[in-house]
Structure formats: structure tokens, C-alpha cells
Amino acid sequence: MRFKIALIACASTIVMIGLPARAEDASSARGGEIAKTRCARCHALDEATASPYPGAYPFRKVLERWTSEDLKTALTTGIIASHPPQDETVHEMKLSPEEAADFIAYLQTLTPAPSPR
Ligand code: HEC
Numbered sequence: 001m002r003f004k005i006a007l008i009a010c011a012s013t014i015v016m017i018g019l020p021a022r023a024e025d026a027s028s029a030r031g032g033e034i035a036k037t038r039c040a041r042c043h044a045l046d047e048a049t050a051s052p053y054p055g056a057y058p059f060r061k062v063l064e065r066w067t068s069e070d071l072k073t074a075l076t077t078g079i080i081a082s083h084p085p086q087d088e089t090v091h092e093m094k095l096s097p098e099e100a101a102d103f104i105a106y107l108q109t110l111t112p113a114p115s116p117r
Contacts, residue, residue: 031106075100
């Protein structure tokens with residue numbers, strides 16, 4: 001019982017600290033953390049290199065292909081992608097609306113590489 005009370009107290013502290021930050025605008029810093037910790041093993045995050053996972057678009061290219069509104073919808077609905085030749089499901093990730101906004105704010109800080117077109 002004591003343990004349970006401690007847990008509840010702890011959770012409410014996190015909520016209290018978390019709320020003011022969440023009430024602010026989307027944060028590219030938080031978005032960058034998401035990208036680094038959850039996406040970087042497959043998607044290139046920098047300005048020039050290819051993605052570690054074949055077929056995963058480097059993040060600097062994503063906003064050339066999606067409007068931020070569409071991307072936000074896709075990220076919060078969950079992008080499910082399976083990709084040949086590996087043919088495994090690579091994406092079953094789903095972000096909260098806050099995470100998606102942060103992630104898109106981060107994408108907007110990436111400079112797209114000059115396109116040959
Ligand atoms: C296991 C590897 C892997 C991880 C981890 C991963 N992705 Fe992907 N992602 C892919 C692949 C492969 C594709 C391309 C799928 C296709 O075209 O069918 C893709 C496609 C995408 C697309 C669509 C890009 C486009 O322009 O069509 C977005 C957006 C995306 N990923 C976001 C993310 C985000 C955000 C994360 C982290 C929260 C993440 N991915 C983590 C492998 C991964």
C-alpha cells in the first residue's frame with residue numbers, strides 16, 4: 001500500500017512538471033529527441049547521409065513529400081510500412097498529437113539538401 005501511494009505521488013509530480021511545458025508551442029528540441037531515440041536507427045537525421053535502413057526516407061526529405069497537416073495525421077494515426085526486400089513491418093509506431101507536433105517542428109529545422117531538379 002505504501003508503495004502504491006508513493007507511485008501515485010510520483011506520477012502527479014510528473015504531470016505537474018510536464019503540463020506547463022506541454023502547454024507551450026511545439027518544440028523542435030523535444031522533436032529532435034524523439035527522432036534521435038526512436039527513429040535514427042533507420043532514418044538519416046543529418047543533412048547529407050543516406051538512411052541506415054534501405055528505403056527509409058532521410059528526415060530532411062519528408063517535408064518535400066508531405067504537408068505538415070497530412071504528416072501529423074499520418075503520425076498520429078500510425079504509419080504502417082512494410083518494405084521489400086526485408087519484407088518486415090518496419091513501422092507500427094504512433095505518436096501522440098503533441099509528439100507529432102514536436103517532431104514536425106523538428107523536421108522544419110532540417111535543411112533539405114539541394115535538389116538536382
Ligand atoms: C525499423 C526502421 C524504422 C524505424 C525505427 C522508423 N522508420 Fe520510418 N520508415 C522506415 C521505412 C523503411 C520507411 C519507408 C516505407 C515505405 O516507403 O514503404 C519509412 C517511412 C517513414 C515515413 C514516410 C516517409 C515518406 O516520405 O514517405 C515517415 C514520416 C516516417 N517513416 C517517420 C518515422 C518516425 C517519426 C519514426 C520514429 C518515431 C520512424 N519513422 C522510425 C523505417 C523506419
